[in-house]
Amino acid sequence: MATLSELRQTPHFSDDLVHELEGCVGSSRVSTRWVDRLAVCRDSWPLAHAWFLKGEALAMPACVVWPENVEEVAAVLKTAGRNGVPVVPYGEGSGVVGGALALGGIVLDMKRMDRIKDINDIDLTVTAGAGTNGENLERALNAAGFTCGHIPQSGRCSTVGGWIAPRGTGQFSTRYGKIEDIVVGLEAVFPEGEIIRTRNFPRATGPRIEQLLFGSEGTLGVVTEATLRIWPYPEKRVYRSFALPVMRAGLEAIRRILRRGVRPAVVRLYDDLETGRHFPDLKEAEGRCLLVFLMEGDPRVVEAENAVCASECLGAGGVDCGEGPVEHWLDTRFDVSLSPVFLRRGAMVDTIEISGPWHVVPQLYDEVTAGMMAVDGTLVASAHCSHAYPEGACLYITFCGFPPGEVGRYYRDMWDAAMACSLRLGGSISHHHGIGIARSRWLESELGSGMAVLARIKEALDPQGIMNPGKLGMEGCPWPK
C-alpha cells in the first residue's frame, strides 16, 4: 500500500519504451500523464474504495495506451513482451474484486475499440468491439428491434470485454444465459501477439481455444471483439411476484419451475431481510421472501411460463403480489447508492456471489449468511437468489459491518467465512464477479488440480508473464494466503 503522492513519483518508463509504444498506436494515444494513470488506477472493489478515501492505492501503472484495432493491440503486447513490462486490459472499471487494478506497467484502455457492427437479423448476432459500453450496445440493438439479453447491474458502466473477462452474467440470465452462453465468437490477441478470430456458429472442429479467455481476467490475452447472440425485442412481457413463507420454499418453487422447462428471463428470490429492505411498502410480503419473475418473448410462450410460475408458487404457499414489485425492481435495479453511503461512514459494505447445485443451495444460504453474521462487527448479512438455472443457482449476499479493528482484516474475515463455507458445502466461490484480487486466495481450493493445469497454460501462452500479473491466484498477488 502506498499513498497516491508516493505513487505519483513511481518510476516511469524510459523514453525509448514510450517511443516504442507510440510507434504501435501513435503518439496521441499513449499517455504518461499522472492524471491519466491515476484515472485507471481504480475499479469498484470496495476495499480499494476504502484505501482511496485515505489517499492510498495498491499501485499505479506507468502509462496508458488506447489501441484502436486488433493489430495495434498485438503490437503493444509484442512491445511489452520484449521489454518485460506488464499489460492490464481495462474497460470501464466496474469490476468489484480488484481484477483490473494494475500493479504497474501498461494499462491497455480498450474504450476506443467500441464499434458496433453487423447486427445480423438472419443469424441473430451482433459483433461489437471489446470496449463497447453495455448500455450503448443495448440501445443500438433496441433501436434496431433486438435485445442482447445481457443486462447486468453494471450494464451502464461496463464493456463487452469486461463481461467476458470474469465470466459475467446479466440479470436476465435464466432465459439468455451467462456471457459464455451469449458470445458465439471472438477476436483476441494472445500475449505474444498471435491474433485469433473464431467462427460464429456451432461446429465440431476441436477444442474452442477462445473459451480459455472466458474468466481469464486479462491474464491469458486480450479480447478485442466479440460476436454475441441477439433476440428480437420481446413482443410481450409479463411481470409476476409472489411472497413465499421462507427461503427454502421459494428456492424449491424455482427449482420445480425450471425443471418443467420454463425459462423466465428474470427470477429473483429475496430473503426476508432483503424483502423488507427492497420492498418496504409491500404489506403482503412482510416477514416473507419475495420471488419476482419477468417473462418475455413470444406471447404464447410467455403465457405458458406465466401459468407454470403461478401454479408452482401458489402451490408452495405463495401470496400473489402482482406486477408492482417487478416494476419497482425495474425502476431501482441500477441503484448502487447504498455502498458509497456506508463506505463514507466508515462501514464496510460489499456483495459476495456464490453458486451451487440445487441440492446444496438451501443449506448454502443458511450456513453462509450465518457464518458471516458470526464475524465480529457485522450488522447484516442478507441474500437473494439472483440467477437460477435448471442445475443450480446463484446466491448474492450483501454484508455490512463496522470493522472492530483494521478494515482489511475484517473484510478478509468476511470473505473467508463465505468462501470456506461455500467450498465446504460443495458450492463455488463465485458466480459472475470473478476472482481478481479478492478471491485469489481461494481459487486453488476451487480448481484443485486444475490450478496446476492453469499455471501451465499461463506459462505456455505468456512466458514473459506480462498479462495482468498478480491476479487469478497467480504469482505476485498483493493479497496472498
Place this chain on the structure above:
Amino acid sequence: MAEVEMKQLIHCALCPNMCRFDCPVLRAEKNEATAPSFKARMMYLLKQGFAEADADVADIAYHCVGCEGCKSWCEFPEVELAAWVREWRSEMVAADLAPEPVHRLVRNLRAHGNPFEQAGSIPAAVREVPASRPVEFVYYAGCVADRWQRKTVQVTQAVFDAAGLVYEVLSAGTCCGYAAMATGEKALARQLAERLAATVRSTGAAMLVTGCPECYEMFAVQYPLLGVNLGLEILHSTELFDRLLREGRLRLTERSERVVVHDPCVLGRKLEKYDALRNVLARVPGIDMVELRHNRKHARCCGGGGMMADVNPALSRAIAQEKAAELEASGAPRAITSCPHCERNLEGVGSIPVLDVADLLAERLK
C-alpha cells in the same frame, strides 16, 4: 466546500460511474480521466490534500460541457457535479493553471465585455428604443447569438414585430457573465452581471426576453447567487412564441414538413423547460415533429456547453459530430432547437441543418 457537499462528492467518487455511458465528453475522449466520477475523485483528493493541482489536473477540470447528462442518471439527488466543476475551475483560475484558451476568452471578456476576438465591433449594451411606448419587454439575444447567429436575432425580432409587440432591443455586446462563470472567473462574472443588470434596469421594462438558455439560467438562477437582482420577469423567446401562438397573435402559412427536435441542455435539463419548443412546433401548420429516441432529460449535448467551442474546439466538434449523426438518423430533413450555442456548434457539422425555432416561424409568417 461544505460538509454536506463533501459527503455528496464522496458518493459520486465511489460510484462505479453509472452515468458514464451518457457523458458526451467521455464518449468523445474515451479517456478515463474525463469520466464524471473521476472528476469527483480528483476534487476529493485535492480537497483532502492527497494530491496537488497542476496544469494536467486543471485540464481535466475543463473537460466538462456542464450538460448535466450525468445528473439525469444519478441516484444521488444532491450530487451537483457540474456546479462543483465550476468551483474547481475557479480554483484553477486562481492558481493560474487554467489552459490558454481560457485566458484568451477571459482577456476578451475584460477587453470587449464578451468572449470573442472581433466582437468589439459590437458596442457594449446598446439600446434600440422603439418610437412607441411603453415597451412590453427588453429583448437581449445574448453574446453568442449576437456574434454567431445574427440571422436568428433578426428573425426573432421579425416574429416579435409580426405579433405587434413593442420592445426594446438590448444589444448583447456585454456578456451576461455566463462565459466567465462557466470558465471559473466568478468575480468577472459578477462584474459583467452587475453591468448588464444596471442597463436592463435602466430600461424600466417589466420583462426580459432572451433567446439564449445560458443567459436565461444566468438571469434566473446565477444572478441571485451572485447577489445581483434584476427584479423583472424573465422569459425565453420560445416561451414568448408559445404564448403568442396560444393567443392567436401569429398567423402562419401551412406547409408539410418533418422536423426533429433537439433539446438544449440548459433549457431542458437545467431549467426543465421542455414543452415550450414542442408547443410551438405543434401549432405550426403542417409540422410533423420527430422526437429523438433519447430526448428531454436524456437528450445529448451538442458539445457547445460550458463555452467548449472556444475552450476546446476539437472536443466540442467531436461531440457535435455525434449529435449531428443522431439528428440525421432521425430521418427528418431539418432539426429545430432553441439555443444559439447549439445552433452555432452544430452548424455545418453534419448534413442536417439545425435551426432556431424562430427561423421556422419567420419562414411561415403570413
